[in-house]
Amino acid sequence: MGADPFIETGEDMDEDMTRGHHASLDARRQLDEEEQSPEEIAKNLSRRYAHRAAVRYTGDMNEIPQRLLMPSVQDSSLWQVRVKPGRERDIVFSLMRKALDVEFTAKPLNIHSAFQRDSLPGMIYVEARSSKQVSEACAGLVGVYPSRGIHLVPIEEMASLLQIKKQEQTVTPGSWVRIRRGKYSGDLAQVMDITDTGEDVGLKFIPRIDLNPRDDAVLDGKKRKKAATANTTMRPPQRLFNYEEVAKVYGRKYVTRRNDVYVFQNDTYRNGFVEKDFKISALILEDVNPTLDEITQFTRRQDGEGENPVDLSIIAEASRKAAVSVLQPGDHVEVFEGEQAGVHGVVEEINQDVVTISAVGVDIEGQKIEIPARSVRKRFKPGDHVKVMTGQNADETGLVVSVTDNIVTFLSDMSMQEVSVFSKDLREAAEVGSGLNVVGNYELHDLVQLDAQTVGVIFKTERDSFRVLDQNGQIRLVQPHQISMRRDSNRAVATDRDGHEIRINDNMKEAEGEGRKGRILHIYQSFYAFLHNRDITENGGVFVTRTRSLISVAPKGNLIKPGADLSKMNPALMQPTGGMVGSGNMGRGPKDRHIGTTVVVVKGPHKGYVGTIKDTNGNIARVELRTANKLIMIDKEKLYRRLPDGKLEALDKPGGGRGGGYGPGGGRTSNPYANNGGGFAPPTGGRTPFANTGRTPNPYASNEGRTPAWNVSSRTPNPYADGGKTPAWNASSRTPNPYADGGKTPAWNAGSRTPNPYASGGGASSTWGGATPGRNVAPTGGSAWGGATPGRTNAAWGTNDGWTSPRNTGWVAESTPWSAPTPAAAPTPATAATPAFNSGPTPAPMHTPGPAAARTPAYWPGHSAPTPFTNFNYTTNTNSSEYVLDEDWMFESIVANYLNRIKVQVQDTRRDNYKDGIHEGRTGFIRSAHRTQGGYTQEVIVVFDDASSEETLEAKYVKPIEALRNGEEALAMDGPNEVKGRAVLLRANADSDMVEVSPKGDSSVYEVSKTALLALYEQK
Amino acid sequence: MSAPIPQQARSKTLRACLLCSIVLTPADFRKNGCPNCEEIMQLKGSPDRIATCTTTSFDGVISVISPENSWVARWQRTSNYVRGIYAVQVKGRIPEDVEAELENRGIKYRPRDQTDQD
Structure with missing residues (x-):
């Protein structure tokens, strides 16, 4: 490898030279220091470093444009860390301290910075190369939630995090503000001056001086504080400062005068106003909306003094601003000032204070014009339908009748009165009526109690009253205070014409009359239904009808089966049921008649155990076992009643009352007379079968046709859904139904051939219904009813087809004579089987509607004689204590x-x-x-x-x-x-x-x- | 070299320097002056100067741990300053005399209230 060409070879050469130069300098300094005394050295040092702290401010970075400082990929990243809201700043500080603490340890923090913004609560941002470094840095800090994720901030968003601008809060002298808290909270104040930093604002406002201070408060400075706190609930009224008044109350020495100002309790008063400095944070700067009243309070005084008149232009400006803010694209506006005055058009665009309008007019049609927003106002013409957006008349709608400058007069849809408002507060709107559906605590379509007898549904709200449709179909105008309460009918259930269960929000249709459709809003007493249909204009689409005349638009198929008796669900209705048993719990709470019954479990793990039913819930019984004192929940089907003689029988078996209330038969006899105490109850065993042998001219005895009657009566749960009424009444009122559609069975068809009043369909219902209660109320009738109930309930309610079973047939034989008193059973064969009574001149027995029904011509074939009972006017049988003889x-x-x-x-x-x-x-x-x-x-x-x-x-x-x-x-x-x-x-x-x-x-x-x-x- | 870190993060008395945006307690300002711009601000021992050259109205705090390497510090133009707590935004402007002095030195004054961004 040769010499690196990038390395300057000359360096080696220079090195010796520089080294030599340094060495010589070094030596010279050493020489100097040795020559100097320590004092001199110290002096030199201190001189040399005297200004060390005051590093010359260079602002070296200030020349660089901000955009060149944008982050690049080489820069470390920003990581968003979730922290406890409110603790952001502490955590940023903690990170700083922690970084300094561990700086020289083995594990220094590897983060470059961390910051927090007040406008981003619950998060801090940490600058680091990796998220691992961030989580290391955050480890151990309280209030940091690294588990909620450390998210990388995208590089393009990094700068904007630091550029978030705080909402600017600026005040200018003369503007209006409100004081946020304290004695003057909410008071309007005018800005006098602002400190350079913009933190403190000098305000002028109307003082609230307590002119009735507590005596000790005046004298004792210490106690004054206490008094002040005590008075916080009742603050003194606003009142301009009056020297004489205050001096009289507090004494002259407490009020001092300096030039033209008074000083009282450290506050300065000028011209009656108090002048005080407030922190800007203690002021409300936005939405001040000074009212004219408040401003005139300021002006009144000042006008008198002829000095510093209040600047109304500021208010004007504020309202202008408001006017601008209510403009929307599409608004019709006209220019009312400036060069373009008179031009009108449609707002196309709004850009801060400049609106672009598309002019409307002959020669300038469609031209786009830019106009200052303050120079335009909304334009309405008579006939426009408008809505008030703000102010006292907010939400009123109406038709414009006249326009004068910026004042629009319209005819309110609601009150039919003329209302004048500023055009800036209006908008064109198609909607009618007040958008407000709530007045007080009540809302549109609430079911409200008007008085003890009357409820109604609110179908229209007006400014301070309601239109209510009551259950009788009457319309009332009520004020909120006339409403005693709102009723909740969310859980109300009723039955419709077909016996289907109906609830709130079901879509129903009237079966008769106008056949109106609607959605059920409320059900009242299971009898009245309030429905709503938008398509109906009358009463806002709300109408009232009887639940019994409704049919479902879409049948839900949840027919209330005889088995699912609602009376079990409704405690109010259970009571009479319990009473019917005649077991002494009349008037007490709901009680299943099986409660207290001794039973044997016949299935399941507890098979063979004997116990007592303690409670029942639908089909489930809570049984307390004799052994182990144990309570078990068990299906009723698995229980058999245990009779005193040890025999078992099905719990549902008719005649089984609780406590063997049915005489010596141990509950097997369903003859109410056994339970009657009235002396009408000689043992009837064996007698009754005769009624069934066929000798009795009872159409039902040998006729399956009796079933309809029973089927119908087996529907009797329906009446119980009506609620609040006595079952007897309900039952009887229901009874007409079978007769109304009696044509189902041959027997009934036959009956319709006779002048039997009962064949006359629905018309019979009233007389019929009326007749029955009488019997029920009669003492004997009542007990007869009670006695009959178990049987009836079991057979008819328990099992739908129970009548075909031998067991139930047997019961018919047993209980027939007295089943008549039960309204449902009224048409039972047994009573019918007393022809002697019926045909006799003694009308007494004839009152039983049952025989009448039973007296079908099937037994009068070819007999020309009129059936005796047709002679009876059944309406006279409404007697409430009618007595019925039996044939024995x-x-x-x-x-x-x-x-x-x-x-x-x-x-x-x-x-x-x-x-x-x-x-x-x-x-x-x-x-x-x-x-x-x-x-x-x-x-x-x-x-x-x-x-x-x-x-x-x-x-x-x-x-x-x-x-x-x-x-x-x-x-x-x-x-x-x-x-x-x-x-x-x-x-x-x-x-x-x-x-x-x-x-x-x-x-x-x-x-x-x-x-x-x-x-x-x-x-x- | 690092500036003192205020003990109370939430204290309302914390003040930020209008020029360099460092956040300190008034006591720290009075004792040591501004660690970055004392030379021009002259805060040390002068409560009046502190009141005019620093402010309590600032938004957001930054822990500048490593000024040289931090992009945040560079963006805030505090890279050459001491480590410490800085404000993201400081409301207000430096007094006119300081502004004039900066102008004399040919230094561009950049308010910390993000009014001019370029």
Whole structure:
């Protein structure tokens, strides 16, 4: 390898020479120092380094243009590091200290710099070659989150990070500011002067001097501070400084006068205003928006003094600026000042203070003109539809009726009144109405409670009131304070006409009437539905209808099956259900009737265990096992009821009430009379089957056709969805349905041939519905209802097709006579099977709608006689305490004493051709009645009036005669305890349903259902 | 060579030099003057000068750890200055006398408020 050509060869040659030169200099200095005294040396040194600290400022880098300093790829990179917000500056400082600390250790930090910007909270930027160096540098610092990523800043963004400009806050003397905090917070102030640094601003504003200070505060300087803090809640009013006033309150020595200013409590007052320096950070510089009131407060005084008039041009300027800022491309503007005054056009472009407009006019059409924004104003012409953007009338819309300079008058869409506003506050807008849908706490389409009975839906909001459509379809104008509360119906559920569940936001259609469609806004009491449809102009598209008249636009198919009874979900509705069981929990909270039942687990790991149902939730039961005191959750299907005798039966089996509330049958008997206490309950076993043997002219007994009735009744859960009403009522109100569409079964078709009122479709519903409650409220009826419920519930609600199963059929036999009182079961065959009652002149039994329905002509084939019950006006049966006799009435214990006196009549024998019907209509009394056990026909011996002959007749054909006349003696089968089972005298109202009676030998008056009064022969 | 690092990062009293943008406590300024431009600013021991030549209104702080190698320092034109804490932006201008002195020396004054960027 030869000599490197790039190395100057001459260097070797020079080296010796320079070295020699240095050596000579060195030697000379050494010589000098040795000659000098130490003092001199020290002096020299100090002289030499005296100005060392004050390095001459050269500003050597200032000449370089900034763009040449842009980062290049050779420069190290910037890394963004996430830190705890608010700790950015501390972390940057910490990095600096850390760098200095570890500088000379084995592991110095390899970062070049770190910085933070106030406008970028939560992050710092570190300059380093690699992210590893950054994470090393950040390790151990609190508040740094390297785990959230150390991100490389792209090279082109590096410079902009340092160029972010802080929002400029500049004030000029004379401008208006507001004071941010303290005693004067929010007060308007005028800038007097600004310090050079721009930090402090001299302000002039109206003082707030406390002219009612606490006494001690005046005297004691120390306490004054306290008083000041105590007064922060109630700050003194703004009031110009008045020497006399202040001196009077605080004393003259506290107010000093210097030339034309007063000094009081370290503040300077000039011309009534206080002059004070504030830090610029303590001032609000933007959106000051001084009101005219505030400014006149400043001017009033000054005008009087004739000095320094307030510069209104500043306000004018501010409003001009505002005017500029509201311009938008597309606005119609006109030039109102300057050379181009009068030109108008459409704003094309806005560039700060210059707008480019496309002129509109004959000769300058389409010309682009640049105009200072302050010289244009928005242009409106009569007929334009405008909206107010700002100010007092914000959000009003209306039609422009006149334009005068920059004042536009329009007719408000909302109030139908003329409103005048500045054109700068207007915009052309197509929308109508206030954009504001909220007034107070209430919003458009809220369901609001107006009074105890009335709710409504807000369909229109006005400036300070609402238009509300109430549930009765009436429109009300209400103020927010008239609304007692907003109701939430988000969870409300109702059923539509088809029994489908409907909820809020479902799209529904009216099935009748106008057939309006809409989306459900609210459901009230499961009965009223408020719907909304944009296409309807009336009432803002809101209308109210009954849920029962709605059908789904798109059927959801979630038909409420009989099994999914809503009443289980709704505690309010569970209560009556529980009450119906007659188990004493009437009026208490929801309770499943299985609760408390002793059960045996028949499936699963706990098979064979005995326990008690503690709670149920839908199909799941919580069972407390006898062993181990353990609670298990188990499907009800796996549970069988354990009867006291050890036998098992399905939990759903009808007749199973809790606690064996159904008499000796251990809950197996569904005969309510067993539970009735009223004495109507002789054991009925075996008797009822007769009703089913086919001898009874019951269309349902041998007819599958009874099923419809039951199917219909099995829909009874629906009524419960209505909520808030008693189930009895609901049930009955529902009952019409089956009859309305009774044409389903042959039996019903047949029925429709007779003048049966029930065949008259929907028209029957009201009378029908009305009749039922009466029965339910009647004491006996009530218990009958209760007694019937388990059976009904189990059969009809539990299993949909339960009726085809033998078990349920059996139940029919058992419970038939008394299932009638349940509204759903009203049309049951059992009641129907009392033809004797029905055909008899005694109307009492006829009240049961059931028999009426059952009395289908199927059993009157060829019989020309009108069916007796058609004679009845069912509307009269609305009596609330109607009493219904059963066909075994003569065996009741309370009858026994009066048996020989009760007037009876033979009825229905002709219909059944019993004994050729020869005794039909004969009256008499029962000589003897004995219940025969073992399933035989019950027979009685009747002594007829006319011939005094005796005849043995089937009990069911022997009907009592109702007492009809005032003064007549009768046996009260029902009523208050004082009269029940006793002979009474009819006092009054013999024609009405409730008859006033008195017990014999007593003058007190009681009311008894007419049907419960059996006419008596005079005592022999 | 490095400038003192203020103890309290969040202190409202921290002041930035209007000329070189270094951030120090007023006490540091009074004791040692500005470490970079004391020669022209004459802050040492003079609270009045400190009040006019430094300011509390600045935005963003930079830890300049290695001025020679840092692009940030070069961008901020503090490469030749001591290590320390610098402000990114300093609001305000130096007093007129200092500005005149700079002009005499033929030095271009660049305000630290990023009003003129070239």
